[in-house]
Amino acid sequence: MLQTFVQNILNALQWGSFYSLIALGYTLVYGVLLLINFAHGDVVMVGAYIAFFIASLLLGHYSFFPHALPGGVALVLTIILTMILTAAVGVSLERIAYRPLRRKGAHRLYVVITALMCGLILENGNLALLGASRKKFPEMVDKVVYNLGPISVTNLKIAVILAALLVFILLQFIVTRTKIGMAMRAISYDKFAVPLMGIPIDTVIVFTFILGSSMAGLAGILFALSYPILDPYMGLSIGWKAFIAAVVGGIGDIRGAFAGGFILGFVEIMVVAFFPSSYRDLFSFTILLLILTIRPTGLFGVPKTTKI
Amino acid sequence: MTVLKITALTQYFSGLCALDNFNVELRAGELVGLIGPNGAGKTTVFNLVSGFYRPTSGEINFLGRSLVGLKPHQVTIHGVARTFQNIRLWNEMTVMDNIRLAHHGNLQYNLRDLFFRTRRYAEREKEIYQRAWHLLEVFNLADHAEEKPKNLPYGMQRKVEIVRALSSEPKLLLLDEPAAGLTSKDTVELIELIKWIHRHFETTIWMIEHQMKVVMSLCSRITVIDFGKTIAEGTPEEIRNHPEVIRAYLGDDQI
Amino acid sequence: MKQKLAVPVLLFALLAVVMTLVQFEVIDLYIQTIILFIGINIIISSSLNLVNGHMGEFSCGHAGFIAVGAYVSSVLSVALFAQDRIFGAPLLPPQYTVYAFPVILVIGGLAAAFAGLLVALPSFRTRGDYLAIITIAANYIIITVIINIDKIGGARGFMGMKRVVFAMEDTAAIPWMVLWVFLFTILSIIAIRRFVSSTYGKGIIAIQQDEVAAEIMSVNTNKMKLIAFMLSSGLAGIAGGLYAHVIGYVNPKSFDILKSTEALVMVYLGGMGSITGSILSAVLFTLLLELLRPLQIIKWIVIPLLLIILMQFRPEGIMGNRELVDIFPKLKKFYRFK
Numbered sequence: 038m039l040q041t042f043v044q045n046i047l048n049a050l051q052w053g054s055f056y057s058l059i060a061l062g063y064t065l066v067y068g069v070l071l072l073i074n075f076a077h078g079d080v081v082m083v084g085a086y087i088a089f090f091i092a093s094l095l096l097g098h099y100s101f102f103p104h105a106l107p108g109g110v111a112l113v114l115t116i117i118l119t120m121i122l123t124a125a126v127g128v129s130l131e132r133i134a135y136r137p138l139r140r141k142g143a144h145r146l147y148v149v150i151t152a153l154m155c156g157l158i159l160e161n162g163n164l165a166l167l168g169a170s171r172k173k174f175p176e177m178v179d180k181v182v183y184n185l186g187p188i189s190v191t192n193l194k195i196a197v198i199l200a201a202l203l204v205f206i207l208l209q210f211i212v213t214r215t216k217i218g219m220a221m222r223a224i225s226y227d228k229f230a231v232p233l234m235g236i237p238i239d240t241v242i243v244f245t246f247i248l249g250s251s252m253a254g255l256a257g258i259l260f261a262l263s264y265p266i267l268d269p270y271m272g273l274s275i276g277w278k279a280f281i282a283a284v285v286g287g288i289g290d291i292r293g294a295f296a297g298g299f300i301l302g303f304v305e306i307m308v309v310a311f312f313p314s315s316y317r318d319l320f321s322f323t324i325l326l327l328i329l330t331i332r333p334t335g336l337f338g339v340p341k342t343t344k345i
Numbered sequence: 346m347t348v349l350k351i352t353a354l355t356q357y358f359s360g361l362c363a364l365d366n367f368n369v370e371l372r373a374g375e376l377v378g379l380i381g382p383n384g385a386g387k388t389t390v391f392n393l394v395s396g397f398y399r400p401t402s403g404e405i406n407f408l409g410r411s412l413v414g415l416k417p418h419q420v421t422i423h424g425v426a427r428t429f430q431n432i433r434l435w436n437e438m439t440v441m442d443n444i445r446l447a448h449h450g451n452l453q454y455n456l457r458d459l460f461f462r463t464r465r466y467a468e469r470e471k472e473i474y475q476r477a478w479h480l481l482e483v484f485n486l487a488d489h490a491e492e493k494p495k496n497l498p499y500g501m502q503r504k505v506e507i508v509r510a511l512s513s514e515p516k517l518l519l520l521d522e523p524a525a526g527l528t529s530k531d532t533v534e535l536i537e538l539i540k541w542i543h544r545h546f547e548t549t550i551w552m553i554e555h556q557m558k559v560v561m562s563l564c565s566r567i568t569v570i571d572f573g574k575t576i577a578e579g580t581p582e583e584i585r586n587h588p589e590v591i592r593a594y595l596g597d598d599q600i
Numbered sequence: 601m602k603q604k605l606a607v608p609v610l611l612f613a614l615l616a617v618v619m620t621l622v623q624f625e626v627i628d629l630y631i632q633t634i635i636l637f638i639g640i641n642i643i644i645s646s647s648l649n650l651v652n653g654h655m656g657e658f659s660c661g662h663a664g665f666i667a668v669g670a671y672v673s674s675v676l677s678v679a680l681f682a683q684d685r686i687f688g689a690p691l692l693p694p695q696y697t698v699y700a701f702p703v704i705l706v707i708g709g710l711a712a713a714f715a716g717l718l719v720a721l722p723s724f725r726t727r728g729d730y731l732a733i734i735t736i737a738a739n740y741i742i743i744t745v746i747i748n749i750d751k752i753g754g755a756r757g758f759m760g761m762k763r764v765v766f767a768m769e770d771t772a773a774i775p776w777m778v779l780w781v782f783l784f785t786i787l788s789i790i791a792i793r794r795f796v797s798s799t800y801g802k803g804i805i806a807i808q809q810d811e812v813a814a815e816i817m818s819v820n821t822n823k824m825k826l827i828a829f830m831l832s833s834g835l836a837g838i839a840g841g842l843y844a845h846v847i848g849y850v851n852p853k854s855f856d857i858l859k860s861t862e863a864l865v866m867v868y869l870g871g872m873g874s875i876t877g878s879i880l881s882a883v884l885f886t887l888l889l890e891l892l893r894p895l896q897i898i899k900w901i902v903i904p905l906l907l908i909i910l911m912q913f914r915p916e917g918i919m920g921n922r923e924l925v926d927i928f929p930k931l932k933k934f935y936r937f938k
Contacts, residue, residue: 073729134908143915146658150868151911153861154904161900277736277857284733315755319744322737326722329734333725395816421818433813435806437921442802449803450818456827459798460791466798473799513818 040187045310046303051194051263053302054201058256059279060286060294061208062127062249068225068289069245070139073149076130076156078276080250083159084123084257085174085267086167091115091122092175112177119258120251127250128243130155136239156276163269174265197259204252205295212291217244225289278321285325287338296336301325346373347406348517348549349394354403356389356573363389365573367403371517376543376550378564380557380584382593386573387553388430391519395427396420408516422450426515428506430522430553436495440486440505443494444477447513477512484508484538500531504538511546518542520552524559536562561585569593615782622775634890636777636846639785640839641882645866646792646875647835652864653872653921654796655828656808657723658732661739662836662863665712667855668742669837670844673708674761675752677701677845682763686751694767701768701780705841712837713830715742720829724822739860746852757851761844781842788835793875795831804828805873865907870917877919884918 059081066074092115097105106114134155138148181192212218220241224231232238260275261267282301286293301321308320329335349371356364364386371377379387393400394407396417405412412420426447435443452473458466481487484504494502503523510518523539524532536559543550543563554560560567561581569577569584571593577584584590618635621627627635648662679687681697692700719738723731747755768776795801803824806814815821844850866885870877888906892899925931 067729071729073732137912138915141912141915143911144872146652146872147868147911147915147917149658150864151908153864154907157861157904158901158908161897161904165897165901273857277740281733281737284730288729315744315748317744318740319748322741322744326734326737326741329730330722333722333730335730397812416820417815418818418820421816427816429813433810433816435809435813437809438802438805445799446802446806446814446819447817448799449806450820452800454800456800459800460794462794470799509817 041310043188045306047188047190047194047198049303049306050198050299051302052306053299054197055256055260055263055275055298056279056282056301057201057295057298058204058252058259059276060283060298061204061291062253063280063283064286064288064291064294065208065221065245065249067283069221069242070135071145071225072135073152073280074130074249075149075152075276075280076159077127077249077253078272078274078279079156079159080123080127080130080272081253081257081260081276082163082267082269082272083126084119084250084254085261085271086163086172086257087122087126087254088115088119088258088261089172089174089267091118092177096175096177098175108178115177116255116258120254123254123257124247124251127246127253131243131246136242156273160269160273167269169269172267174261174267176265177262193262197263200255200259201295201298204255205291208248208252208291211248217241221245281322281325285328285335287335290335290337293335293337300328347371348373348375348408349551350404350406351390351394352404352406354390354393354405355401356386356393356398357401362573364393364570367570367573367575369568371549371551373516373549374547375566376539376552376564378560378567378581379551379553379570380555380560380567381570381576384572385570385593387570388521389573390570391427391521391553394420395425395519418450421513421515424514424516425519426510426513426517427519428503428510428521428523430525432494432499432502432506434494434502434506434509436493438493439491440494440497441474441477441481441490443505443509444480444512445473447509448473448476450513480508480512500527500534503527503531503535507538507542511542511548515548518548518550520550520554522553522555524554524556532556532559535559539563611786615779618782619775619778622778632775632778633846634886636781636842638883638886639781640843640846641866641886642785642879643788643835643839643842644863645870645882645885646789646878647832647839648863649867649870649873649875649878650792650796650804650828650832650835652867653874653878654808655804655825656872657825658729659719659735659829659832660732660857660864661719661735661737661742661860662833663855663857663859664735664739664742665715665833665836666840666843666859666863667746667850667852668715668833669705669708669712669840670850670855671708671746671752671758671840672711672837673704673841674758674844674850676704676707677764678758678760680704681767682760684760690767695771697764697767698771698776701764701776701845702783705780705784705838708841709834709838712840713834715837716829716833717826719833720826723825723829736857736860739855739857743852743856755852757849757853759849761850762848765845765848777842777846781846784838784842788838789875789879791831791835796875808873868917869907869910871919871921872917873921874917874919874923876924877917877922880918 059077062077063074066072092111093099094102095106095111095114097103134151135148138151183190212221220236223236224238224241228238278301279298282297283294285300286297304321304324305317308317347370351367351369354364354367367390379390381387392398394405394412396412396415396419400413407423407425410423452469454466454469481490486505486508489497494505497505507523524535527535539550540563564581567579567581567584568575569590576589576593577587622632644662644666648659651657651659678684680692680700681690681694683689719735722734746752752758765777803814803819806819807821807824811821866881867878869885870881888903892902895902
């Protein structure tokens with residue numbers, strides 16, 4: 038009993054890590070631009086595919102580069118390259134689709150709709166390019182199972198959880214302690230005063246997208262390593278859910294993204310542990326709604342007081 | 346007759362005392378001022394009266410009825426209308442619609458009338474339209490009835506906001522810094538406008554104002570608050586020479 | 601006075617023409633379905649526009665309400681008028697179908713309105729993006745609930761509505777669905793138009809522009825939000841009922857977030873707070889979807905791309921927040937926007 042419970046907690050931490058890493062991208066962009074970047078879930082999917090191609094390349098699966106690198110080296114390279122390329126995808130979205138609209142002073146929600154459309158393009162573009170067949174992610178490192186008494190844990194699971202924690206500490210540091218992090222928070226408070234202070238607003242926004250999208254890339258590769266079947270719609274549901282997690286935590290707050298992500302992970306794993314899996318969404322969303330009803334601004338959100 | 350009687354009104358914002366034991370009594374037909382330095386808690390008083398905050402303690406009695414715990418729209422229906430320091434008109438609606446909507450709390454028709462366009466609906470809508478039109482004519486705004494407020498000069502936006510408040514036929518009109526941001530010419534006009542409203546409408550007026558010229562020339566009585574505490578009360582003459590008021594506005598070392 | 605009748609006469613003529621064409625099979629079933637979809641999409645986009653455009657909230661789960669209406673009315677009509685595996689023999693004789701059908705649709709609408717009520721309650725305390733999340737979650741919840749009710753087919757879907765339509769056609773051999781879709785589309789538009797043009801309904805526009813000012817000018821903002829949400833979701837439910845009976849088959853998958861996205865696209869394409877914009881965009885969008893059908897999967901790249909490009913040129917949608925008469929004042933002669 039206890040042993041399944043602990044096992045479930047580990048699974049929940051792993052799921053929570055995925056959600057947190059993705060929720061982070063929503064929260065960062067929202068915190069700075071007040072934009073719900075609905076394409077973010079699909080950026081994660083793109084990240085997973087990029088990782089797939091890079092990993093296949095480095096492992097020598099393509100005939101034009103028949104030099105297989107050792108697994109560990111390939112993994113590190115794959116992670117770095119994937120994060121860079123996914124960040125490039127995120128920044129391109131911002132440059133091509135969002136920024137011109139912002140410049141034209143379009144209503145905020147039109148930018149949100151544009152984000153939705155970008156997501157559709159990424160999904161279906163992938164489907165059109167690569168076909169409907171699913172891709173099997175190559176195994177990059179040997180699976181090691183550690184047995185701690187009755188509880189068994191894989192190296193991958195530990196890596197995922199550690200990665201999420203590391204990212205949390207890093208981002209919390211960037212946002213609260215560095216100059217550019219301060220600029221990010223400043224924009225979210227008053228985006229008209231910020232350029233007057235000599236802060237290059239576009240640079241900060243691009244930096245935000247780089248952070249958010251590279252984390253999406255990381256989430257994509259970790260997800261692909263854990264669940265090695267890729268399909269173009271994989272980012273859809275996990276993306277929406279991560280967004281909900283970000284809101285439950287209090288959108289715009291990094292601690293909130295992690296808290297929300299882990300809560301969602303726990304709820305989902307625990308529901309599946311006790312009920313048929315078709316009830317998963319029902320329970321998790323109901324619980325999240327309850328949290329939002331009690332704390333409408335999320336766990337870490339501060340209610341915006343309108344000055345009357 | 347007493348219109349508004351506030352006793353021992355106190356408001357804390359998470360430990361910060363914004364208003365401490367505030368008392369005031371307004372009689373029908375009076376034009377009273379509320380002044381004080383920035384952050385003294387003047388707008389807090391108005392927000393408490395109009396129902397945006399629920400007071401920590403104290404009583405707000407309006408025409409024999411307590412306003413504590415009512416929602417802003419209920420307060421308005423009871424006969425208290427107000428304006429805001431930063432003009433809050435509905436900028437994408439026409440001036441006419443802005444004025445018309447002040448009747449929202451007193452439409453006297455239901456959804457059935459609305460969807461089936463019954464005679465009651467038609468009559469009420471016509472009546473509301475005519476009243477709004479009448480008000481706009483009285484205030485020389487009829488030419489701008491179909492314009493959007495955001496396209497009007499600032500002084501005129503102020504005027505529209507005051508007319509909107511008046512059009513709900515209030516027994517008490519709260520004006521929150523009506524002269525803020527106006528040019529000196531507009532301010533002179535505003536003083537005349539408020540005098541005119543005071544003479545022609547059966548409403549008691551309570552105003553917050555920073556510009557001494559405006560308060561002194563309009564109000565019969567003035568309350569001064571500073572850091573949430575009432576420091577003086579009296580006629581403009583008394584206030585002008587009150588040592589506490591001078592200290593609050595000019596600082597200690599000036600004396 | 602005569603000119604004011606122009607629009608009703610025109611609409612009646614349109615209905616007569618379409619019904620005749622369908623009756624004598626001049627247009628085939630495919631084109632007929634597209635025409636019906638246009639009507640249904642008009643209801644969907646203009647009803648969502650009420651909340652997202654006129655009231656300025658951000659509801660992302662419209663498909664959930666469509667699903668409620670579709671399922672409630674389908675189950676009712678099949679149980680009452682069709683031989684079904686689960687519900688058994690029809691409870692009422694088929695000649696009542698014609699009279700009962702609009703009632704069933706309205707009941708579906710009421711059920712959806714009730715679901716809208718539940719979603720509206722949190723909107724008292726939250727606005728904008730937080731509401732977005734609540735509606736998305738509501739959409740997911742509704743879909744999962746349907747999937748988990750095995751009696752109505754669960755994930756496999758629910759069918760049998762064609763038999764109800766046949767029952768109507770047995771009573772009188774006219775294209776009933778064309779009539780119903782037309783009727784309910786017109787009624788929905790009239791209801792929305794009457795609502796937002798009244799002083800009462802303008803309360804929601806006041807909420808959109810300045811909620812604090814709305815509250816202080818005696819608008820009961822909570823009640824207005826409730827009413828607008830219920831009206832919007834109720835009409836969506838009616839659209840759902842019509843959709844279910846036109847297709848003859850419903851599946852929880854057809855009411856997922858993608859469907860909500862389509863509704864959102866139509867609203868913002870037409871322009872927030874413009875009824876004529878919503879109608880126009882519903883027509884355009886439905887036609888576009890069908891015209892691009894041969895592209896198959898490429899369709900879902902081309903359409904978003906077109907929309908993105910369109911938004912770069914018209915970042916306020918086709919109509920902005922104006923109505924057709926604001927752009928062509930001469931049209932005022934023909935109909936009053938009241």
